[in-house]
Amino acid sequence: MTEYKSIITNHKIEKVKLHVNDLQTGMYICDLDRPWRETPFPVLGFEIDNNQTIQEVMQYCQYVEIDVDRSRVEDVVINQLPPGSIFNVNGSSFQLDEIETAESLRKQTTNLVNTFWDEIRYGISPDIYLAKSAAQECVASMLRNPEMMIFLVQLQSKDGHRGQEAFNSCIYSLLIGHLLNLTHKQLQNLATSALLHDMGKVLIPEDILNKTGKLTDEEHSIIRTHSQAGREIILSSGSLSLGTADVAYAHHENLDGTGYPRGLQGDQLSMFSKIVGVVDKYDAITSTMPYRPARDHFRAVYILKYLARDKKIDERLCTMLTTYLGVYPPGSIVELTSKEVAIVLNSDPSRRHQPQILVVRDKHKEPCQRFVDLTEKSVDENGDTYRIAYMHRTGDFGIYPNQYFTLILQSIG
DSSP states (O other), X not given: OOOOOEEEETTEEEEEEEEGGGOOTTOEEEEESSOGGGSSSOTTOEEOOSHHHXXXXXXXOSEEEEETTTOOOSOOOOOOOOOOOSEETTEESSOHHHHHHHHHHHHHHHHHHHHHHHHHHTTOOOOHHHHHHHHHHHHHHHHHOHHHHHHHHHXXXXXXXXXXXXXXXXXXXXXXXXXXXXXXXHHHHHHHHHHHTTGGGGGSOHHHHTOOSOOOHHHHHHHHTHHHHHHHHHHHHSSSOHHHHHHHHHTTOOTBSOOSSSOOBGGGSOHHHHHHHHHHHHHHHTSOBTTBOOOOHHHHHHHHHHHHHTTXXXXXXXXXXXXXXXXXXXXXXXXXXXXXXXXXXXOOGGGTTSOEEEEEEOXXXXXXXXXXXXXXXXXOTTSOBOOEEEEEOTTGGGOOGGGGHHHHHHHHO
C-alpha cells in the first residue's frame, strides 16, 4: 500500500497525503508538493469537481494533501504506487548485474527485430518463436523491476532505429499492462504484439519511410498500407494468435472512428490495440523522424492529453503512462537555473521535481561530468539552490544520453 502521512488533532485525521493516482472527485486539496505559484490552482485550496480537474493536477503534482473534513468522499482509497528511485540512502535499488542483463536483453531483442526486417525483405519467413521467447524475457524483466526497464528505454537514443522502436513499444506497453494487473499470459501476448506491431513497414519503400520533406497524398496512402501488411505477415507465420495480428492491423485506429485502415471505434478495438496505440504515439513524438527532430517529454504529454480529450486515444491508458513517467523521465535533457545542462537519471516519486541528475555541460555549455541529487538541496557556485529551469530535446547542446550510459552504470555499481 502507498505510504501516506496524516496530521492528527484530538485523534482525528485532518489531512492525508495522497498520490495523484488516488484522487477522487469530491476531495478537497489543501496543499501541493510544489509551490502554488507554479500552478494555476487557487492558493487557498479547491475541491475536485470532475475528472478533468484530476488530469490537470496530474500535470503539475505527484502528491497532494487532502483536507478530510472538507472532502465529500466516504472513504479514501489508496492504491499501490509504482516503485521509487533507483537511488536511495543505501545506494541503488537494483544491482549493476541486473542492469547489464537487461541491457543485453535490449540489444538481443532489437537485433532480432532488425533480423526479421531483413528476412522479410528477402522473402524469408521469420522465426516467430524467437519473438515469443524475446517477449517472455521482456515480461520477466519488467516484473522483476519495471523501473529499471523504463530507465534503459528512456536512456537510449530514439533515432528511428526499427529494433529500438519495437523494444520501446514493448516495454511501454508492458508498463501499462502491469499497472492494469494483466495476467502473466496476457502480458506475454501483449509484449509479442507490441514487438511486431509495425512489422508491415518493412514492405514500404525506404525512400518514403525516410523522406525528409512533406509526404504527398499518394505517399500517405502507401504508408497506411503497413497496417494491413503487418497483419498478413503475422498471419502467414501460422504460429501467432489472432490478437497479435489484430494489434498490427488496428494500432492506428482512433476511438472516435477517424483512424485507419477500417475506421473502427472504441468498443470495436481490443485493449491491446488501445495500449499499443497510445505507446506508439508517445514513442513517435519523442523520437527523431526524418522530417523533424525528437520532441521533449513535456510536448509529448501535451499532445497525448489533447488526443485523449478528442477521443483519439484512451484517456485512462494515456494517464497511466504519462503519470508513471513523471515530469522529468530518465534520459531527459534539462537546463538548471545555474545555466548548467544535465541528464535526468531518476527521481523519488514523492519529490518528482527534484531528480538525480548528471551535469554534462557547465554554465558556458562546455563538457563536464558531475552527479547532483536535487533532493539534497545542493547549491551551485554562487550558493543558490539547484533547480530545473527548462527541458530540452535530445541532441540539444550535442547531448545524447546513451553516450553516457557506461558512466551512469558505473555510478550505480
